[in-house]
Amino acid sequence: MNTSLSANDLLKKVRKIEIKTRALSHQIFAGEYHSAFKGRGMAFSEVREYQYGDDVRNMDWNVTARLRSPYVKVFEEERELTVVLLVDVSRSRLFGTAGNSRKDVLAEIAAVLSFSAIINNDKVGALFFSDKVEKFIPPKKGRSHLLHIIREIIEFEPTTDGTDISEALRYLTNAIKKKCTAFLLSDMIDVNEDGSPRYEEALKVAVGRHDLSVIEVYDPRERSIPDVGLVHIKDSETGRSAWVNTSDRKMRRAYEEWFRNMEQTSSRLFMKYNVDKVSIAVDDDYVKGLMTLFKNR
Numbered sequence: 263m264n265t266s267l268s269a270n271d272l273l274k275k276v277r278k279i280e281i282k283t284r285a286l287s288h289q290i291f292a293g294e295y296h297s298a299f300k301g302r303g304m305a306f307s308e309v310r311e312y313q314y315g316d317d318v319r320n321m322d323w324n325v326t327a328r329l330r331s332p333y334v335k336v337f338e339e340e341r342e343l344t345v346v347l348l349v350d351v352s353r354s355r356l357f358g359t360a361g362n363s364r365k366d367v368l369a370e371i372a373a374v375l376s377f378s379a380i381i382n383n384d385k386v387g388a389l390f391f392s393d394k395v396e397k398f399i400p401p402k403k404g405r406s407h408l409l410h411i412i413r414e415i416i417e418f419e420p421t422t423d424g425t426d427i428s429e430a431l432r433y434l435t436n437a438i439k440k441k442c443t444a445f446l447l448s449d450m451i452d453v454n455e456d457g458s459p460r461y462e463e464a465l466k467v468a469v470g471r472h473d474l475s476v477i478e479v480y481d482p483r484e485r486s487i488p489d490v491g492l493v494h495i496k497d498s499e500t501g502r503s504a505w506v507n508t509s510d511r512k513m514r515r516a517y518e519e520w521f522r523n524m525e526q527t528s529s530r531l532f533m534k535y536n537v538d539k540v541s542i543a544v545d546d547d548y549v550k551g552l553m554t555l556f557k558n559r
Contacts, residue, residue: 279373279412286549287377309333343384343443344401346434346472347372347411350448351418352392352425364479367544368447369415371477374552375445376408386411387438393424395433401442427452431464435471443473450478450528457524459531469535475555476532476539479548485521487514 309322312332325333349372372388379386380403387401388411397418399411427448434444452460459465468474490508508514532539538559542551 279370279416280409283370283373284377286374287381308336310336343379343382344438344440345375345379345384345386346401346438346442346444347375347386347388348430348434348444348446348448349388349390349415350392350425350427350430350446351390351396351415351420353420353423364449364481364544365416367479367542367548369412371447371479371542371548371552372415372445373408373412374548376411380405380408388414389430389433389437390414390418390420391426391430391433392420392422393426394422394429396420398433398437401438425449425452427459427461428464431461431468435464435468438472441472444468444475446474446476447479448476449480449484450476451484451524453524453528457520457527459528462531465531465535465537469537474537475559476537477551477555478539478541479544480541481544486518489514 309325310333312321312326312334316334320334320336322333322335349368376386383403385401385403386408388397388399389395390397397414399414425448427446427450430446434442438444450459454460465474487506487508489511492505492507492509494503494505506513529539531537538555540551540555542548
C-alpha cells in the first residue's frame with residue numbers, strides 16, 4: 263500500500279472524487295450509459311428457425327448443420343449488468359506532465375463508470391493488473407463497495423512494474439463466466455519491438471465472451487520528444503536507462519513514426535474484433551471522451 267497518503271488525506275481524496283464523479287454520473291452519464299449498455303447485456307434463451315431479417319451473427323451453426331436448416335440463437339435482455347473495470351496499475355500510470363498523472367485521471371474515469379453502473383442498479387467489480395493480475399475485487403452493488411474500489415485505485419501499489427494486458431484479459435475470461443460489460447483502462451502500451459500489440463490472442467477470446475470497451479489514457483508528451491538537448495531517460499517499467507540526444511531530428515522523427523505506427527496497428531486490431539475504443543489525454547476533458555464512447559455504441 264502507498265504510505266505517502268495518511269488515512270485522513272486518503273479519505274479527503276476519495277470524498278473529492280466521489281462528489282465530482284457522482285454529480286457527473288447523475289447529470290450526464292446515467293442516461294447515456296443506460297442506452298449504450300443496457301441493450302448489450304443479453305442472455306441466451308433458445309434457438310429457432312431462421313427468419314428473413316434475422317442477424318446472421320446470431321446463427322447457430324452447430325444446430326444448422328445437424329438439422330440441415332438455418333437456425334438462430336435467440337437472446338433476452340438482462341435486467342442487470344455486471345460491470346468489470348480492468349485498471350492498469352503499472353508504473354507508467356504515475357507519468358504526467360500536464361498537471362494530472364494518469365493515475366488521477368484513471369481514478370476519476372473509473373469512478374464515473376462505477377457511479378453510472380450503480381445508478382442503473384448494476385454490479386461493479388475491478389481487476390488491477392501490472393504484468394500480472396495484482397488484485398481482483400468481485401462485482402457487487404452499493405455505494406460502500408464502489409468507494410472501496412475508488413480507494414484501492416488511489417492507494418494501490420503494484421508488486422511488479424511492467425504491463426501485460428493479456429494476463430488481465432485471460433483472468434477476466436476465466437473469472438467471469440457470465441457475459442459482462444468490461445472497460446479496459448490503460449495507456450495500451452504493451453507491444454512488441456515493431457509496435458504490434460502483444461495481447462491479440464487474449465483479446466480475441468475475451469471479446470468472444472464479454473462486451474469489452476477500451477479507454478486509452480495517454481500523456482501528449484509520450485507521443486513526441488521535445489528538443490531539449492542531451493537528457494538521461496529511464497523506463498519506469500523495465501528500469502532501463504540511456505542518454506538520448508533529443509536535438510537529433512532524425513531520432514525524434516523515427517520515434518514519432520514508431521508511436522504513430524503502434525497506434526494505427528492497435529486501432530486496426532480493435533476494429534477487427536469490433537472493440538469500441540476512445541483515447542483521452544490527461545489534460546483533456548474526459549467527459550467528452552466518455553460521451554463519445556457511449557454515443558458510438
